[in-house]
Amino acid sequence: MVRADAVRNRERVLAAAREAFARDGLAVPIDDIARAAGVGAGTVHRHFPTKETLYAAVLADRVAALETLARSYDDGEGLFRFIGGFAEHGAGNRALAEALARGGVDIQAELGARSAALKQAMADLLRVAQRAGTARPDITPDDLQALLGAVHLAVERAGGDPSATGRILGVLCDGLRRHDRGPASGGSVRARVEPEPCG
């Protein structure tokens, strides 16, 4: 038997946690979430035994939404469209940025599965773009994930300034694109020496 106030409180806690994690990241105390939800600390721990459980529950739907977004594209430009939507989804979501910035290795099982699915979806998107010739062929799925997490953090730091967000994402997308000069102007891809990545 599940009581009506139980599910109501569970939902309240989840909503408060979503907001608190998004605003302050993982550092927010459970008591704050409980207070914001209008319940006691014990109630939070009954529905979500550990803080990690709560954190995973909050992130799970976000990650699932991102996977859906990734799967909605299937051409060479999909990768770049996804990156644009990616920032929108996580705008101001500090918890998501942190989760992506680390590897997402230490998280809960269910979230781990979803996270792996998202990574697979991104890997597919990358492969499609590389086969279509729109993305750099040397980038690996791990590179992409690391870059997305990092840039997400940078966007977060920009604090919602949309033009800064646009420029930062523009840099990422340009960097991910394949940059050979057109066939008319010479036809040779710019050489890239491994230990000297720039210059």
Next chain:
Amino acid sequence: MVRADAVRNRERVLAAAREAFARDGLAVPIDDIARAAGVGAGTVHRHFPTKETLYAAVLADRVAALETLARSYDDGEGLFRFIGGFAEHGAGNRALAEALARGGVDIQAELGARSAALKQAMADLLRVAQRAGTARPDITPDDLQALLGAVHLAVERAGGDPSATGRILGVLCDGLRRHDRGPASGGSVRARVEPEPCG
């Protein structure tokens, strides 16, 4: 009068803190640093009244070194050379990555000054590159700092894999470069719509 063992212990603490912060970030307990330095916790707090003080002292020389590096270039390619050296300097330095990932706003006064100097040096480097036509003209110093911090975090996550580091930095540098097609192939810069940064 300053005693010899005092300066020796101060140096030991600083060295231990440098290593500990680089390996584990800010989360490392002071006691661990004290133990690694072979001193008591009280000794640490006499030389560095608060943890923030110690943290700032450790980062100050790193930041100064980066500023020197930035000032050592003065042509259009300097920005990209700097980015390469930047990653090298902070390789495996988690504390530096964290400090750059946030704004560096909440740090100590002296470090704040050095940090501002570094930012100024990077801004100069960016301006030179933009005037030379090698860097995107729309990027601001804030964008550059955010991107460097973010990419540094991504490199840190790559865990020292040099080829991954090279690819990630390559994406950043390519993204920062000016990408107009050569005059022979059309001559128009690719249009960039503001709210749609990618695609």
Next chain:
DNA sequence: GAACATCCGGAACGATCGCCCCGGTTACCG
């Protein structure tokens, strides 16, 4: 070598936070 200032070490304190527990309460069912 003795006196003195300085410094060292680690135990102790207070604050924070995640988690557990129990007395009281509330919702559900017959």
Next chain:
DNA sequence: CGGTAACCGGGGCGATCGTTCCGGATGTTC
């Protein structure tokens, strides 16, 4: 409407960590 079971609240426990303090040790000077 009464009984029962599930749930709620918040106080409390234990662990962690930054910081302080003081008796004892050590370097320095004359």
